[in-house]
Structures are given as structure tokens and as C-alpha cells.
Amino acid sequence: MDTYDLLTRNVDEVVTDEEVRELASDPDGKRVYVGYEPSGVLHLGHLLTANKLIDLQNAGMEVVILLADVHAYLNGKGTFEEIRETAEQMRAQFLAYGLEESQTEFVYGSSYQLEEDYVLDVHELELSTTLNRAQRAMAELQGDETAKVSHVVYPLMQALDIEYLDLDLAVGGMDQRKVHMLMREELPKLGYDARPCLHTPIVADLTTGEGKMSSSTGVTISMEDSTADLEEKVNSAFCPPTRDPEGDLENPVLELFEYHVFPRFETVLVERPDKYGGDLEYDGYEALAADLESGELHPADAKGTLASYLDELIAPGREKLREIRDD
Numbered sequence: 001m002d003t004y005d006l007l008t009r010n011v012d013e014v015v016t017d018e019e020v021r022e023l024a025s026d027p028d029g030k031r032v033y034v035g036y037e038p039s040g041v042l043h044l045g046h047l048l049t050a051n052k053l054i055d056l057q058n059a060g061m062e063v064v065i066l067l068a069d070v071h072a073y074l075n076g077k078g079t080f081e082e083i084r085e086t087a088e089q090m091r092a093q094f095l096a097y098g099l100e101e102s103q104t105e106f107v108y109g110s111s112y113q114l115e116e117d118y119v120l121d122v123h124e125l126e127l128s129t130t131l132n133r134a135q136r137a138m139a140e141l142q143g144d145e146t147a148k149v150s151h152v153v154y155p156l157m158q159a160l161d162i163e164y165l166d167l168d169l170a171v172g173g174m175d176q177r178k179v180h181m182l183m184r185e186e187l188p189k190l191g192y193d194a195r196p197c198l199h200t201p202i203v204a205d206l207t208t209g210e211g212k213m214s215s216s217t218g219v220t221i222s223m224e225d226s227t228a229d230l231e232e233k234v235n236s237a238f239c240p241p242t243r244d245p246e247g248d249l250e251n252p253v254l255e256l257f258e259y260h261v262f263p264r265f266e267t268v269l270v271e272r273p274d275k276y277g278g279d280l281e282y283d284g285y286e287a288l289a290a291d292l293e294s295g296e297l298h299p300a301d302a303k304g305t306l307a308s309y310l311d312e313l314i315a316p317g318r319e320k321l322r323e324i325r326d327d
Helices: 003-008 017-025 044-058 069-074 080-097 116-128 131-142 149-164 174-190 227-235 252-261 285-294 299-326
Strands: 013-015 031-036 062-067 104-108 169-173 197-200 268-270 280-282
Touching: 003 017, 003 044, 013 017, 013 174, 031 044, 031 149, 044 062, 044 080, 044 169, 044 197, 044 252, 044 299, 062 080, 069 080, 069 149, 080 104, 080 299, 116 149, 116 174, 131 149, 131 174, 149 174, 169 174, 174 197, 227 299, 252 285, 252 299, 268 299, 280 285, 285 299
Parallel strands: 031 062, 031 169, 062 104, 169 197
Antiparallel strands: 013 197, 268 280
């Protein structure tokens, strides 16, 4: 796999292709980031973007993880002391998951977002950005919550973070797209360069195949889950025998294979008794998806295999959480 393919595999959008190809031509030492509101236990939503960060590290890039304590405070997630304690737990989980510590810089937002230059730049963006534009950027992150003034400031800060962290590339889920587009529109007005972006997919709800997987509205899988919990969730997942269900539904089992398992394992082994055809081995997602669609791979066997590989991925983070909580 060449560098450009590694940078862009399993992304829904590249902004812009020309800029990312230029990065791919000389990725060593380039700085890429994702910002996370400290929220406690890492779940598969966090880990999807973490998989992309691991790809980027493998390409030679330096990863910056913004532990967005000020953003979390503006979003009503607790006191700074509570938020920072949660952030340190998240840091330990990311490293346990597989990010290379020597290539990963963790930064608290409060380490620079309260400085005079940053605050004045926020005010400059407030002057140049309409209320409607800021609200549109925040809408997908805000959900159904009534908008507050802090919600309007939030995306302006996200745009500025990309400048103040001295980044070459921004990564986020598709729900971050509007914020990144605001960044590309507004930063040049302050004399700063717009940066390219990679947007990763949003995995569908595990039990219905609709919407997105979310701990607040449905079932998700996190590092807090035991092996038994994980198996129960995966075994109850929506998994029609096709990769392209009709209508707006997705197959979350296949999505988890595509975005979580195959990026981290060179081969996937489905263990089956001889009377059911014996073991199957896959070295890529497409072959597994095709076998599910043809009936060669039964959904129950796909689910059992998925649970086993996901458990292997989250086990180190699960153990790290236990250590932290036992201290």
C-alpha cells in the first residue's frame, strides 16, 4: 500500500485530494490531530479515528491528540478538575490501544486556549462569523440540546486549534465536517493557512443499522465492556446477509470488520467445525463481505469472529482502566 492509500484508506472524504497527495509525498514529521472532549471510557467511535491515527503514524506522521478540557467545560461536562481526571484516563487508554507513545503528543486545550493571543483571535472570528454559520457548524455535535452561547464559540475554537497546534492535517468523523469547513473558510481571514482534512465514517447503530452508534441513544462497545458483554452486544447486532441492505440501513457488523478489524489485523480467521465447511481465512474486507452476501459465511459465524477480534483490540484498554480504578 502506498503512502497516499494508507493516509486515505477507510475515509469518507478527503479535503482536498491535491493537498493530501502533497502531504503523502513527504509525510515524515508532519503533524496531524484529532480533538476529543474528555468523556471517560473510549468507545468504538473514538477508536475508529484512533485507527486512522495509527495509519498516519505508520506513514511517519506525528500525532497530536487534543484533550479538549475547555471545550468540555463549555459543553457542561463538569469542573476542570473532573474533566482533567477523565482526560488522563483517556490518555492511558489511547496508548494501551496501540498509539505509539514516542509519536503521540497529548495537549490540554487549557494550556494555550486561555492565552491572550488565542482569546483575541477567538474574538476576531466572532466578528467575522455569522451566528447562523457557527450554529450550522455545531449542529451535528450539539444534537437536540438547546443552543447556548458556548455552543457558538465552540466551533470557532476548534478552527483556531488547528492553527495554534501547528498542524499539517486535521482528522475527524463526518460529524466534524462542518467545523472543518468553517476552519477552511475563516482561518485565511486571520492570515492563517487552511489545512487539509480527512473525514472518517460514522458506524451505524449496532442493533438497527440506522443512524450512528452512540452510547447516549443506543448500544455501543467500549473499553469498559467485559468479554461477555461484548459478545452479547455483537451477537444481538443487526447483520443481514448482505453488505448493501435496502433503504437507509447499513450492516454494522460489516462496518466494524471494515473500519476496526481489518485495519489492525493482516488476516482474519473464522473458525468453524468441519461439518459446516471448516475454517475460513480472509486477508481483506471485500472477500469476507462477499462471502457473507453469497451465504458462504453465516451471520452467526461472522458475529462470533467479530466479537473475538474486537475483544483482542480493547482488552489492553480494559486492563488499563482496571488498574486506574484500583489505584
